[in-house]
Amino acid sequence: QLQLQESGPGLVKPSETLSLTCTVSGGGIRSGYYYWAWIRQPPGKGLEWIASRYSTGSSFFNPSLKSRVTISIDTSKNQFSLKLSSVTAADTATYYCARQQLLWFGDPDPDYFDYWGQGALITVSS
Amino acid sequence: DIQMTQSPSTLSASIGDRVTITCRASQSISSWLAWYQQKPGKAPKLLIYKASTLQSGVPSRFSGSRSGTEFTLTISSLQPDDFATYYCQQYSSSLYTFGQGTKLEIK
Numbered sequence: 498q499l500q501l502q503e504s505g506p507g508l509v510k511p512s513e514t515l516s517l518t519c520t521v522s523g524g525g526i527r528s529g530y531y532y533w534a535w536i537r538q539p540p541g542k543g544l545e546w547i548a549s550r551y552s553t554g555s556s557f558f559n560p561s562l563k564s565r566v567t568i569s570i571d572t573s574k575n576q577f578s579l580k581l582s583s584v585t586a587a588d589t590a591t592y593y594c595a596r597q598q599l600l601w602f603g604d605p606d607p608d609y610f611d612y613w614g615q616g617a618l619i620t621v622s623s
Numbered sequence: 624d625i626q627m628t629q630s631p632s633t634l635s636a637s638i639g640d641r642v643t644i645t646c647r648a649s650q651s652i653s654s655w656l657a658w659y660q661q662k663p664g665k666a667p668k669l670l671i672y673k674a675s676t677l678q679s680g681v682p683s684r685f686s687g688s689r690s691g692t693e694f695t696l697t698i699s700s701l702q703p704d705d706f707a708t709y710y711c712q713q714y715s716s717s718l719y720t721f722g723q724g725t726k727l728e729i730k
Contacts, residue, residue, distance in 0.1 A: 544667065544710055546719040557717045593666055608714045609657035611678065613666035 499523040501594050501614035509588075509621050515581040519594030519614055526575045527552045532597040532607040533570060533577045537590040538616075545590075549597050549607055550577065557607070584621045591616040625649055625713050629722035635730040640701045644725045646711035648692040655715040658687055658696045661724075662707045670709075671696065701727075 505517035519533070526533060534549040548568040550556045558566055567580040581588060595610040626649035636642045646656065654674035659667035669678045671687040674694055684699040698705055706729055711722040 543723045544712075544721040546721070549719075559718060598672075606714075606717060608655070609669060609672045609712060610659075610667075611669050611672075613668075616666050 499596065499612045501596065501612055503592060503594050503614045503617035505592075505617055505619065507618060507620060509584055509619060510623050511585055511621055512583055515579070515584050515588065515592075515619055515621075517579045517592055517594075517617060517619070519577050519579075521575045521577070521596075525572075526570060526577065527572045529602045530599050532557075532599065534595045534597045534607075534610060535568065535579045536593045536595055536610065536613075537588075538593070539587075539590045547579065547581075547592075551607075555605065586621050589619065589621045591618045593617075624718055625652060625716050625720055627711055627713055627720050627722040629709075629711060629725050631725060632723065633726045633728060635728045636701055637730045638701055638703060642698050642701060642727065644696045644709050644727075646694045646696070646722050648694070648713055648715075651692055652713045652715035654689055655713060656687075656689070656694050657712045657714065658685075659710045659712065660705075660707045661710065667710060 500522045502520045509515045532549040532551050535547040548558045548566050550568045565582045570577045593616045594614040596612040597607040628647045630645050656674045658671040661667040670681050674689040675687040686697045688695050708724045708726045710724050
């Protein structure tokens with residue numbers, strides 16, 4: 498059974514960089530059938546997609562966050578990571594990592610999110 | 624951006640009721656729509672993809688349909704485990720967007 502687990506500091510100071518890692522177990526991150534994604538949810542609010550990345554490097558970003566986001570994959574560790582720079586209180590949220598399905602091997606247009614991590618609450622505060 | 628608008632925002636219902644949640648896309652997304660269930664403090668769970676395909680392991684009382692740019696999630700007979708918040712998500716565009724959520728409460 499595939500499992501995803503987020504890890505990172507729970508508290509980040511304003512203007513600093515938020516860093517999160519998602520460790521994938523029960524399946525290979527190198528698989529050509531999936532993208533790997535980050536999604537966030539501010540307290541009491543809805544879901545916002547941040548970015549997605551394929552093992553070969555192809556990536557998609559939410560334009561509203563693109564200038565501040567880096568997403569990377571470490572296939573040797575079966576992990577992928579998110580960095581969000583210049584954070585403010587508006588970035589306080591639960592951050593989820595997720596697997597994103599493809600219709601076929603190497604499909605350039607990823608689809609829905611079928612496996613999710615449990616989420617990591619990140620608070621931006623001094 | 625493709626905007627996804629869910630209605631109602633909150634729905635009160637009783638065990639055994641048949642309930643319908645609606646999601647409307649701001650433009651055509653074909654059938655590229657998924658539905659998720661989220662319980663407090665938990666990650667969303669995929670219920671349905673491609674508008675009407677039930678994810679493996681999801682009870683058959685859940686179903687999805689499409690009419691143009693309007694999508695519906697139906698629960699045929701509410702069970703205690705179904706009280707949660709439901710989100711739709713479009714994947715027609717690579718700027719993936721979710722509806723604002725529908726909270727299903729016990730009447």
